[in-house]
Amino acid sequence: LFIEPAALSRLREELEVLRIEEDCEVRRILYQLTDEIAGYEEVMRDNLRMLVKLDVIFARGKLSSDLGAVEPEINTDGRIELAGARHPMIPADTNVPLDFRLGGGARGIVITGPNTGGKTVAIKTVGLFALMAGSGLHVPCERADICMANQVLCDIGDGQNIADNLSTFSAHIQNVLDILKRVTRESIVILDELGSGTDPAEGMGIAVAILEQLRESGCLFLATTHYPEVKTYAAGHEEILNARMAFDRENLKPLYRLEIGKAGESCALYIAKRLGMPDDMLEMAAQRAYGGISRELKTELRLEEGQKVRLPKLPSPTLEKMQNRKALQNRYSSFNRGDSVTVYPEQVIGIVVKPEDDMGNVLVQVKKEKRLINHRRLKLKVAASQLYPEDYDFSIIFDSVENRKARHQMGKHHVEGLVINAGADGE
Structure with missing residues (x-):
């Protein structure tokens, strides 16, 4: 309940009138100013366009300064050369510079190498630099010579979508087919994990078919893969180069360095060892993959004979039986x-x-x-x-006023004809 004293009512009404008058005055001033400015509309628009242009120039300069970027050379010959390229989203203290070249005789690169080895980062860096150069931005590297592209077409990451009934493989294929419909000789195409997400034999065949289409289109393309057959296909065509991400087998660590002209291996067992997979699991994996495990592989993986180390179990929630839950509910019901x-x-x-x-x-x-x-x-x-x-006294809540008075009188003395509804309070 809101109660307003009469003395305040008049003041409140006066305040509301003043607020309305204030709003009207603000609108009058704005209308007048707008009318005066309207005569200089074209001049104001020119000023605005100039301010936007200056703002973009200063923003580009600040970005270049923050990234330690350089002005790239621009060509229309389908050539990309990067020296000491650094992806801007990776911290400087952990960033391994990328040296990359593509164009001229070679139109495509197939990159292989270990998981977590930097393949995806490498192709993303090339694609990002192409877009930055095409937008008039400096690029964070020591030197860059980048061709203009009419479009940069990418299929990177997992496009799985339950709502659209797309699996990982379906999403990849849908994207790739759309890319193949759009690609021209002036395009740059970037494909990650080509042919993955399905049966290895069929995935390999599809990967080769996609690369053949890209080769025939004459575009520049980069693709990552784990299929040995794709590496063999690339080696059989002079327009396509094999490349690999270097891996230090002695210390079981990726070096994040791209080596063009060399085919690499996935090094899955080495990566699994570095990430903590027990020796007995690694030995079984090697037996299944290669039909046996050589002494050389044992030495490189540093497997100890007869070692059985189980993965440590983390605390997990437990199931509660239904009857126990019912008993617990009854206790508080x-x-x-x-x-x-x-x-x-x-x-x-x-x-x-x-x-x-x-x-x-x-x-x-x-x-x-x-x-x-x-x-x-x-x-x-x-x-x-x-x-x-x-x-x-709960009778104050549950009993009627008449019954409470009657009970009070009955408590003092007998009253002839007095009636009390005994069930009024539920007792």
């Missing part, structure tokens, strides 16, 4: 007189008049009406112990 409860499904508030009976029904007063309601439809809102003192 009773209600006390005076408890404030919520009645479902109406979600109205009531007060417990009488605790539940043998049938599980509770007498609840809802809006001065007493109703028997099953305890499962009730949820405790506030316990009576938090609402009332210990010796509180």
Whole structure:
């Protein structure tokens, strides 16, 4: 309930009138200024265009300064050469510079090498630099010679989508087919994990077919893969170069260095060893992959004879049996007189008049009406112990005024003809 003193009512009305007058004055000033500016619309638009141009120039300069970037040379001969290229999203203290060249006789590169070895970062760096140069930006490297491209077409990452009923493989193929429809000789195409997400033999065949289409289009393209057959296909065509990400087998660590002209291996066992896979699991993996494990591979993987080390188990949630949950619910299902409860499904508030009976029904007063309601439809809102003192007289809530007066008179002496409704408070 809101009560406004009469003395304030007049002041409030006056304040509202002043606010309206203030708003009208603001609008009048703005309309007048707008009208005066309208005569200089073309000049203002020219100023705005110049400010935008200056803002973009200064933003490019600040970005170049922050990244330590250089101005790239631009060509239209389909040639990309990068020296000491650094992906701007990788911290400088962990960034391994990329040396890259493509163009002239070779139009495509197939990059192989270990997982987590930097293949995807390498192709993303090339694609990003092509877009930056095409946008008039400097690029973070020591030297760059980048060709103009009419479009940079990419299929990178996992496009799995339940809503569209796309699997990982379906998403890749859908993207690649769209790329093949759009590609021209002036395009740059970047494909990650070519042919992955399906049967290895069929995936390899599809990867080779895609590369053949790209080779025939004459575009520049970069692709990463783990298929040995794709490396063999690349070696058989002078327009395509093999490349690999270097891996230090002695220390079981990737070096993140691109080596063009050499085919690499996935080094999955070495990576798994570095990431903590136990020796007995590595030995079984090698047995399944190669039909045996050579002494040389054992030495390189540093496998110890007969070592059985199980992966440590992390704490996990446990299942709770249904009967235990029911028992727990029953322990807390009773209600006390005076408890404030919520009645479902109406979600109205009531007060417990009488605790539940043998049938599980509770007498609840809802809006001065007493109703028997099953305890499962009730949820405790506030316990009576938090609402009332210990010796509180609940008849004040549950009994009528007439009955309370009658009880008071009956407590003093007998009154002829006096009637009390004994069930009014549920007792």
